[in-house]
Amino acid sequence: MANALEIKELKKEYGSKAAVNKISFDVEEDSLFALLGVNGAGKTTTIKMLTGLANPTSGDAMIFGHSIVNEKELVKTFVNLSPQETSIAPNLSVRENLEFMAGIYGMDKEKTARKTQEMIEMFSLQEVEKDKAKTLSGGWQRKVSIAMALITEPKLLFLDEPTLGLDVLARRELWNVIEKLKKEVTIVLTTHYMEEVEALADKIAIMVSGEVKAIGTLNELIEQTGTKNLEEAFVSIAGKN
Amino acid sequence: MKGLIFCKRTVKEILRDPLSYIFCLGFPIIMLIIMTIVNESIPKQANMTVFQIQNLAPGIAYFGMTFVMLFACIQVSKDRNTALIMRLHASPMKSYDFILGYTLSVIIIALLQLAVTFLASYIVAIVVKGELSIPGMFMSMLSLIPSAIMFISFGMIFGTLVSEKAAPGVCSIIISVVGMIGGIWMDIDNMKGAILNISKWLPFYHGVKASRLMLAGEYSEMIKPLAITIIFMIATYVLAIVIMRIKLNKDTR
Numbered sequence: 001m002a003n004a005l006e007i008k009e010l011k012k013e014y015g016s017k018a019a020v021n022k023i024s025f026d027v028e029e030d031s032l033f034a035l036l037g038v039n040g041a042g043k044t045t046t047i048k049m050l051t052g053l054a055n056p057t058s059g060d061a062m063i064f065g066h067s068i069v070n071e072k073e074l075v076k077t078f079v080n081l082s083p084q085e086t087s088i089a090p091n092l093s094v095r096e097n098l099e100f101m102a103g104i105y106g107m108d109k110e111k112t113a114r115k116t117q118e119m120i121e122m123f124s125l126q127e128v129e130k131d132k133a134k135t136l137s138g139g140w141q142r143k144v145s146i147a148m149a150l151i152t153e154p155k156l157l158f159l160d161e162p163t164l165g166l167d168v169l170a171r172r173e174l175w176n177v178i179e180k181l182k183k184e185v186t187i188v189l190t191t192h193y194m195e196e197v198e199a200l201a202d203k204i205a206i207m208v209s210g211e212v213k214a215i216g217t218l219n220e221l222i223e224q225t226g227t228k229n230l231e232e233a234f235v236s237i238a239g240k241n
Numbered sequence: 242m243k244g245l246i247f248c249k250r251t252v253k254e255i256l257r258d259p260l261s262y263i264f265c266l267g268f269p270i271i272m273l274i275i276m277t278i279v280n281e282s283i284p285k286q287a288n289m290t291v292f293q294i295q296n297l298a299p300g301i302a303y304f305g306m307t308f309v310m311l312f313a314c315i316q317v318s319k320d321r322n323t324a325l326i327m328r329l330h331a332s333p334m335k336s337y338d339f340i341l342g343y344t345l346s347v348i349i350i351a352l353l354q355l356a357v358t359f360l361a362s363y364i365v366a367i368v369v370k371g372e373l374s375i376p377g378m379f380m381s382m383l384s385l386i387p388s389a390i391m392f393i394s395f396g397m398i399f400g401t402l403v404s405e406k407a408a409p410g411v412c413s414i415i416i417s418v419v420g421m422i423g424g425i426w427m428d429i430d431n432m433k434g435a436i437l438n439i440s441k442w443l444p445f446y447h448g449v450k451a452s453r454l455m456l457a458g459e460y461s462e463m464i465k466p467l468a469i470t471i472i473f474m475i476a477t478y479v480l481a482i483v484i485m486r487i488k489l490n491k492d493t494r
Contacts (some may be wrong), residue, residue, distance in 0.1 A: 051331040076333050087324030089250055091257040096250075103246035104332050132257070148328070 004029040004156050004186035005050070009059035012045050012210075019045040021210040022059060027156075027203070032178070032187045034197040037207035038238055043190040044084060046207070047158045050188075051081045064155055077105070080154035084161045086141045087148070090134035094125050094144050097133055098151050105152040119147040123177060139170030143177065150181065157181070159189045163196060175199055194231040204230070206237045213237050243334050247342030252349055255312060265312065265350055269305040269358040273297065277365050291428050294371035298362035299381050299452035300425035302355050303445075306385065306392045307419050309351045311412040313396025317343060318405040336489045340482055343397055344390070351389040355382045373456070381456040384467055387474040388448040394477035401481075401488045419445045444473035 005027035012020040020042040027033040035043045048054040050061055052072045061068045066075050088097050098119050102112040120129050123143045128136055133144060142162055149157055159178070163171040171193075178200055181187060191197060197204055198218060205215045214221055214237045218230060225236040255261050280292035290296055320326045329339075359378045366373040399411045420426055422436060423445035429437055440446035447466035454463035 053327060053331055073333065076331060079331075081328065081331055083324040083327050085324035085327075087328040089254060089325055091254045092250060096253065100246065100250050101328075101332075103249075104243055104329065104334060106242070106333070152332075 001028045001030070003027065003062075004031075005033075005061060005063050005188070007046075007050075007059075007061040010046070010049060010056050010061055011058045012042075012049055012054060013057040018057075018210050020049070023207070023210075023212045024059075025205055025212055025215055027186060027188060029186055030183070031202040032182050032189060032200050034201035034204045035188060035190045035207060036192075036194075036197060036204060036234060036238075037190075040209075041207040041238075042210040043207055044160060045210075047081060047160050047188070047190065051079055051158055052076050078153075078155040079158070080149040080152050080156075081158035081160060082142075082146045082149045082162055084164065086138070087145055088133040088141060091132055093130050093132055094136070094140075095120065095129045097144060097148055101148045102151050115151050115153075119151045122150075122180070123147045137170075139166050139173065142166060142170070142174060146174075146177065146181075150185070154185060156186045156188070159187060161191055162189070163191065163193060171196070194229075194234060198230050206234060208238050244338040244341030245345070247329075247334065247338055248345040248349075251316060251342055251346035255316060255346065255350055261312065261350070264308045265305070265354045266357050268308060269301050269354065270361045272301050272304070273358070273361055273365055276301070277369060281369065289428070291424075291426070294362060294366045294369060294373060295456060296453055298359060298366075298373060298378070299385070299456050300423075300449055301362070302358045302381070302385055303388060303423065303449045303452055304419060304425050305354050305358055306351060306389050307412070307416040309347055309354060309389060310392035310396040310399075310415065311409065312350060313343060313347045313393045314400040314403075314408045314412050315405065316347070317397055317400025318403060318408045321400070322405055330489070336486045337482075339489065340397070340485055344393055344478075347393045347396065348386075348389060351386075351393070352382075355385055355389075374458070377456040377458055380458075381452045384451045384455040384463065384470075385448070387467070387470045388444070388452075391444060391448075391470070391474040391477045394474070394481040397481040398477070398484050401485050418443070422446060423449045425449055444470055447473075 003026045007023055007025050009022045009024055010020060011018060011022050037043050045054065049056050050068060052075065056069060063075050063079055068075050089100060092100060095116060098116045099112050102115050107115060120126055128140055133141065146162060163174050175196065203217055204221055205212050214224065216224065221230065221233045225233040227233045227236055276292050276297050283289050359382060363373050363378065395415060399408060403411050422440040422443060424440065429440050429446055447469040451463045451466040451470055
């Protein structure tokens with residue numbers, strides 16, 4: 001299978017501190033890749049560089065063959081993210097939020113209406129589509145936030161801790177949504193929830209202090225560390241540093 | 242196009258905030274009524290014309306623009322603190338789309354406020370038997386557009402540089418300065434001295450004067466103050482563009 005993302009020696013320094021230190025890995029097309037790490041491991045900085053929100057200090061990444069350094073504006077047209085914090089226009093309705101994002105990515109009226117309806121149905125947003133986004137619960141807001149990213153038809157979607165702060169039911173519901181998305185778009189997911197990774201990820205990378213310390217499938221990581229499950233494998237790898 | 246879509250979203254955000262109606266629409270009307278009552282209480286012998294409706298209407302319309310500045314400032318600083326703006330920075334939107342979007346959306350709010358202020362002034366003029374001509378009000382409104390853009394530019398500059406919490410405080414300094422030396426609440430021309438000199442170095446006095454002269458139909462007199470206002474508008478707008486572009490680029494370093 002072809003690679004959606006190829007990261008080569010990507011580095012980001014803030015002052016003298018390297019937030020991300022020469023990381024390299026590939027993500028296969030139409031797969032879900034999980035990026036794990038404790039707080040401050042460099043996950044969000046990596047996503048920021050890959051989505052054009054921060055310029056790398058050195059190195060590069062190719063997204064569907066296009067450089068994030070030399071073709072940043074082009075890459076932005078087929079990459080999208082659902083940030084860690086809820087990123088919706090609070091006084092706009094759910095439908096208006098979706099239409100707004102479609103418009104920003106240059107869709108015409110007809111396509112905007114069609115894609116908006118598609119997202120509302122895909123994420124089961126019918127009962128809240130006319131509600132102002134700020135009045136929704138955390139679970140609904142996260143669904144809207146992901147729908148806003150997906151409406152732009154990205155080829156690569158970054159989900160930065162999409163289930164953070166959600167209750168068990170809302171989290172499970174969102175897992176089902178992400179599971180469905182896997183068939184349509186390549187996803188890079190960051191999370192602190194190990195069971196989320198076990199349920200969804202095809203491949204996992206563990207970041208520690210800005211570096212990728214381990215990479216592989218769930219079984220490979222468990223095997224490498226001689227542990228029983230992902231949580232133990234994660235502690236074994238991240239705890240060494 | 243992206244700028245227009247961003248503008249549409251910003252207009253909706255502002256119009257759906259109840260505070261917009263209190264500050265942008267309610268405040269000028271309340272000030273108009275209060276100052277008209279004050280004017281009715283001033284003896285004619287005092288020869289104080291600043292609160293007469295032909296001076297008060299353009300003065301309050303101008304003062305209302307300072308609240309438009311406050312709205313621009315709060316909107317920009319609020320957006321900067323949300324993850325929505327992170328999402329938009331990751332989109333194909335360019336810095337000029339943001340600048341155009343903010344400018345157009347707040348100009349729409351400013352025009353709405355001007356229309357409400359002059360409409361309310363016209364009703365007050367009928368009640369107090371003052372004189373306000375409809376063409377004069379229209380021309381006065383037009384002359385206030387450069388000032389509106391200047392205040393929006395101030396709003397964008399402060400909104401880019403300060404936090405959402407600090408934004409109202411910074412804007413209140415400008416609002417106070419405009420109130421004091423803009424000639425809205427006192428007759429600067431008759432005060433002479435340092436106050437008049439300071440006023441002439443700043444754009445507010447000229448903006449108020451231009452709008453009053455336009456209302457009075459004294460077009461030959463208004464060329465100089467209007468020209469000064471336009472120069473300040475261009476300078477502040479260019480400054481706003483430069484500051485916003487620098488900040489946007491800095492955010493992605």
